Amino acid sequence: MLKDISFGQYYPTGSILHRLDPRVKLLIMLAYVILIFFVKSYIGYILFALMVISTALIARIPLKSLFRSVKAVIFLVLFITIINVFFYKGEGEALWSWWKLAVYVDGLVFASKMALRLILLVLGPALLTYTTTPMELTNAIESLLSPLKLIKFPVHDLAVIMSIAMRMIPTLMDETDRITLAQKARGADLDTGNIFKRIKAMVPILVPLFVCAFRRADELALALESRCYDATPNRTTYRVLKLKGRDFLFLIMFLVFMAAVILDVALPIYYPCDATWIEGFYDNAFFSLFGL
Amino acid sequence: MAIETKNLSYTYSVGSPYQKTALKDVTLHIHEGDFCCILGHTGSGKSTLLQHFNGLIKRTSGELRVLDFDLNRRKPDYKSLRFSVGMVFQYPEYQLFDDTVSKDVSFGPKNMKLDEEEIKKRVREALTLVGLDPDEIGEKSPFEISGGQKRRAAIAGVIAIRPKILVLDEPTAGLDPKGKKEIMSLVKSLKEKLSPTVVMVTHDMDLVAEYATKVIVLKDGEVAFDGTPAELFNNNEIVNDCSLRLPSGVALANELREVGFDIDHNSITIEQVVDNLIKEIKPKENDNA
Numbered sequence: 001m002l003k004d005i006s007f008g009q010y011y012p013t014g015s016i017l018h019r020l021d022p023r024v025k026l027l028i029m030l031a032y033v034i035l036i037f038f039v040k041s042y043i044g045y046i047l048f049a050l051m052v053i054s055t056a057l058i059a060r061i062p063l064k065s066l067f068r069s070v071k072a073v074i075f076l077v078l079f080i081t082i083i084n085v086f087f088y089k090g091e092g093e094a095l096w097s098w099w100k101l102a103v104y105v106d107g108l109v110f111a112s113k114m115a116l117r118l119i120l121l122v123l124g125p126a127l128l129t130y131t132t133t134p135m136e137l138t139n140a141i142e143s144l145l146s147p148l149k150l151i152k153f154p155v156h157d158l159a160v161i162m163s164i165a166m167r168m169i170p171t172l173m174d175e176t177d178r179i180t181l182a183q184k185a186r187g188a189d190l191d192t193g194n195i196f197k198r199i200k201a202m203v204p205i206l207v208p209l210f211v212c213a214f215r216r217a218d219e220l221a222l223a224l225e226s227r228c229y230d231a232t233p234n235r236t237t238y239r240v241l242k243l244k245g246r247d248f249l250f251l252i253m254f255l256v257f258m259a260a261v262i263l264d265v266a267l268p269i270y271y272p273c274d275a276t277w278i279e280g281f282y283d284n285a286f287f288s289l290f291g292l
Numbered sequence: 293m294a295i296e297t298k299n300l301s302y303t304y305s306v307g308s309p310y311q312k313t314a315l316k317d318v319t320l321h322i323h324e325g326d327f328c329c330i331l332g333h334t335g336s337g338k339s340t341l342l343q344h345f346n347g348l349i350k351r352t353s354g355e356l357r358v359l360d361f362d363l364n365r366r367k368p369d370y371k372s373l374r375f376s377v378g379m380v381f382q383y384p385e386y387q388l389f390d391d392t393v394s395k396d397v398s399f400g401p402k403n404m405k406l407d408e409e410e411i412k413k414r415v416r417e418a419l420t421l422v423g424l425d426p427d428e429i430g431e432k433s434p435f436e437i438s439g440g441q442k443r444r445a446a447i448a449g450v451i452a453i454r455p456k457i458l459v460l461d462e463p464t465a466g467l468d469p470k471g472k473k474e475i476m477s478l479v480k481s482l483k484e485k486l487s488p489t490v491v492m493v494t495h496d497m498d499l500v501a502e503y504a505t506k507v508i509v510l511k512d513g514e515v516a517f518d519g520t521p522a523e524l525f526n527n528n529e530i531v532n533d534c535s536l537r538l539p540s541g542v543a544l545a546n547e548l549r550e551v552g553f554d555i556d557h558n559s560i561t562i563e564q565v566v567d568n569l570i571k572e573i574k575p576k577e578n579d580n581a
Contacts, residue, residue, distance in 0.1 A: 187374055
C-alpha cells in the first residue's frame with residue numbers, strides 16, 4: 001500500500017550521474033527549479049524536457065519509472081489545467097462558450113504551459129532523488145550550508161536532524177503496515193464508509209504509530225547520548241566531498257543549457273517585435289499540430 | 293481439518309525490481325486440536341504463510357482452505373474468516389490504542405457488530421482468561437500498566453473475538469524466562485478453553501519440544517519438514533540442513549547416548565529425558581543390590 005509511493009525512491013544503476021558530487025546535483029536542481037519559473041515560450045519548455053529526458057537517459061533510469069513520479073501530482077495538474085482552460089479570459093473570439101465558461105486560444109496556451117511547468121517541476125527534483133541517496137543529500141546540504149557556521153548556525157545538528165528524519169520514513173512505514181495488519185486482524189474496516197468513518201477508522205492505527213514514534217525517538221536520543229553526540233566540536237566526515245572532472249563537465253553542460261534558456265527568456269524582452277513574431281510562430285505551430 | 297493448503301505460492305511485488313517469491317508450492321494440513329509450531333529463518337516465508345491463514349494476504353496461486361472457508365472461491369468472506377482465526381502479531385502490545393484496556397479489548401467484538409451486553413461479556417471473559425482483573429486493570433490506560441500486562445491485554449483483544457484457531461507470531465519474543473513461561477501456560481490454557489487449534493511461530497526449540505504436537509519447517513518458502521517434534525529432532529539431516537538448534541532435552545539425550553545410556557528417541561524435553569534416565573538407572577541399582 002505505502003510501498004507504491006515511487007516519488008523520491010533511490011533508483012540505483014551506478015551511472016555517472018549517480019556518482020556525481022551531490023552538491024553539484026543539488027545546486028543544478030536549485031537553478032533548474034528557479035529557472036523554470038521564467039520560461040514563457042514552448043521552446044523553453046522543449047529545452048527543459050530535452051534536458052530532463054537526456055539526463056534520465058544518462059542516469060539509465062527507465063522513462064516509465066521517471067514519469068511515475070508525476071502520478072503524485074496528476075490531480076493537481078489536471079485541476080489547474082481544466083480551471084485555466086475554462087476560466088481564462090483571452091482576447092478575440094471564444095472557441096466555445098456556455099454560461100460562465102469559455103474556451104479561448106490564449107486559455108489553451110496558458111493552461112498547456114502551466115501543466116508543462118508543473119510536470120517539469122516534479123520531474124527535475126525526482127531525478128535528483130532517483131540518483132542521490134538521502135545520506136548524500138544531507139551531506140551536500142551540510143557542506144553547502146557550512147559557511148553559516150561562522151554566524152554560529154548549528155549546521156551539523158540540522159544535517160543530523162534531516163538524516164534522522166529521512167531514516168525514519170521507511171521505519172515508520174513498516175510500523176504502519178504492521179499496526180494496520182494487527183488491527184485488520186481484529187476486524188478493523190479501513191476501506192469502506194464515508195470520509196468521516198474512514199478518518200475515525202484511522203485512530204486505532206495513528207495512536208500506536210505515535211506511541212511508536214515517540215518510543216523510537218527516546219531510544220535514539222539515548223543511543224546518541226551514550227555515544228557522546230556533540231562531544232567533538234569539529235567532526236570530520238568519512239566521505240569527504242571533492243569536486244572531480246565529471247562534476248565540472250556537468251556544471252559546464254548545465255551552464256550551456258542555462259544560457260540557452262536565458263537567451264530564450266531574454267530575447268523577447270530586448271527585441272519585442274521579433275519576439276512576438278517568434279512567439280506567435282511557435283504558438284501557431286504548436287496548435288497547427290493539433291489542427292486548431 | 294482446520295487448515296489445508298495445496299501448492300500454495302505467493303510472490304511479492306510482481307513485475308517490479310523488488311519481486312520476491314515468499315512461498316513455493318506449500319502443501320500442508322493442520323488438524324483441529326493440533327498445536328502446530330512453524331519454524332524457519334528470517335525470510336523463509338513464515339509471516340507470509342501466517343497472513344494467508346486469516347486473509348490478510350489474499351491467496352493468488354494454489355489452494356487454501358481454513359475451517360469452513362473455501363478461499364479458492366472468487367469472493368471469500370474475509371471478514372468472517374478474520375473473526376474465526378485470531379492473529380497475535382509479534383510484540384502485540386504495540387497495537388494497543390484506546391484509553392482503557394477494556395475499551396481496547398472491545399475493539400474486535402465491536403467490529404463484529406455484537407450488542408452491548410455481549411461485548412461487555414466477552415471483554416470480561418477475555419480479560420479473565422488472560423489473567424487480568426477486568427475491574428481493576430480493565431479501567432486503566434493501556435499505557436500505564438506493566439509490559440507483561442500489556443502483552444496479556446493485547447492477547448485479550450484478539451481472543452475477545454473467540455477465534456476457533458489461534459495464530460501467534462513469536463508470542464514470547466523479548467520476554468524474560470518467567471514471562472515466557474507465563475505466556476506459554478496462557479497459550480496452553482487458551483487452547484484448552486477457547487481455541488482448540490494453535491499455530492505458533494517461534495525460534496525457541498525448547499518451546500517446540502514442550503508444546504508442539506506437529507512441526508512444520510519452512511526453508512526459502514518451501515516446506516522442508518512436516519511431522520512431530522520427536523521426528524524432527526532425531527532427523528540430523530534436516531536439523532543441520534535448516535541449521536536448527538536442538539532443544540536442551542534432545543541435546544542432553546544425545547550426550548547421554550554417547551556415554552552409553554539407552555534413551556528413548558521420543559524423549560525430547562529435559563523432564564522426559566530425566567525420567568527416562570531414572571528408569572534406566574533404577575533396574576541396574578536393583579541388580580547391584
